[in-house]
Amino acid sequence: MIKFIDGQKVYLRPVLKEDLHKDYIRWINDNSNDVLTGHAMFPHTLAGLEDFLLSKAGDKNCVWLAIVEKKTHIHIGNIELCRIDFIHRNAEYKILIDKKAQRKGCGFEASMLLIEHGFKILNLHRIYLGVHEDNNPAIALYKKLGFKPEGILRQHFIRDGKYSNIMTMGLLSRDHAIRLK
Numbered sequence: 001m002i003k004f005i006d007g008q009k010v011y012l013r014p015v016l017k018e019d020l021h022k023d024y025i026r027w028i029n030d031n032s033n034d035v036l037t038g039h040a041m042f043p044h045t046l047a048g049l050e051d052f053l054l055s056k057a058g059d060k061n062c063v064w065l066a067i068v069e070k071k072t073h074i075h076i077g078n079i080e081l082c083r084i085d086f087i088h089r090n091a092e093y094k095i096l097i098d099k100k101a102q103r104k105g106c107g108f109e110a111s112m113l114l115i116e117h118g119f120k121i122l123n124l125h126r127i128y129l130g131v132h133e134d135n136n137p138a139i140a141l142y143k144k145l146g147f148k149p150e151g152i153l154r155q156h157f158i159r160d161g162k163y164s165n166i167m168t169m170g171l172l173s174r175d176h177a178i179r180l181k
């Protein structure tokens with residue numbers, strides 16, 4: 001069993017080829033998630049996902065991990081720090097948890113583990129994200145993690161013919177450290 005970062009409820013490990021065959025392809029083709037994430041704009045095939053996985057190997061600008069429930073060893077979601085910029089020391093954070101595994105504290109714990117990795121191991125200064133203005137569960141999670149709203153990208157996202165706003169949020173390493181004290 002591969003573990004990259006270990007927690008209480010979940011551990012994070014690299015996404016493996018076998019993960020793509022199972023729930024992952026369902027999650028990212030799921031149009032109801034797409035209202036919130038933008039994953040399902042184009043259909044995703046197994047072959048395409050395998051190419052994507054290969055392209056991530058050795059990529060130093062992205063830490064892309066599977067979230068695995070510790071009790072069951074079931075792959076319940078994915079999380080990443082991408083667009084890592086080692087000059088300005090910032091990165092974008094993204095998360096997706098399977099509907100069946102939501103509201104058990106796994107998203108929060110997985111995020112804390114990756115944020116700690118970002119600040120303490122990758123030496124990042126700032127982690128940022130973009131979230132659909134109406135995605136209240138995600139915004140509540142991000143606020144609980146200490147992210148602060150930074151601005152609104154007006155009419156940045158289109159779904160069903162309607163434009164909507166994206167809120168940008170950010171977390172600085174010093175604010176994160178203070179919160180943990």
Ligand SMILES: CC(C)(COP(=O)(O)OP(=O)(O)OC[C@H]1O[C@@H](n2cnc3c(N)ncnc32)[C@H](O)[C@@H]1OP(=O)(O)O)[C@@H](O)C(=O)NCCC(=O)NCCS
Pocket residue numbers: 033036037095096097098101102103104105106107108109130131132135136137138140141142144
């Ligand atoms: C957002 C998401 C990652 C949360 O994951 P999760 O594992 O269900 O979250 P947790 O159980 O760890 O909850 C942590 C906090 O998030 C907030 N939260 C999570 N789900 C919520 C919901 N349905 N309604 C309100 N708040 C919610 C709460 O503040 C919660 O803290 P609390 O339990 O003390 O109230 C998950 O709902 C998801 O993957 N959604 C679809 C994809 C998505 O929207 N990704 C973000 C795109 S920007």
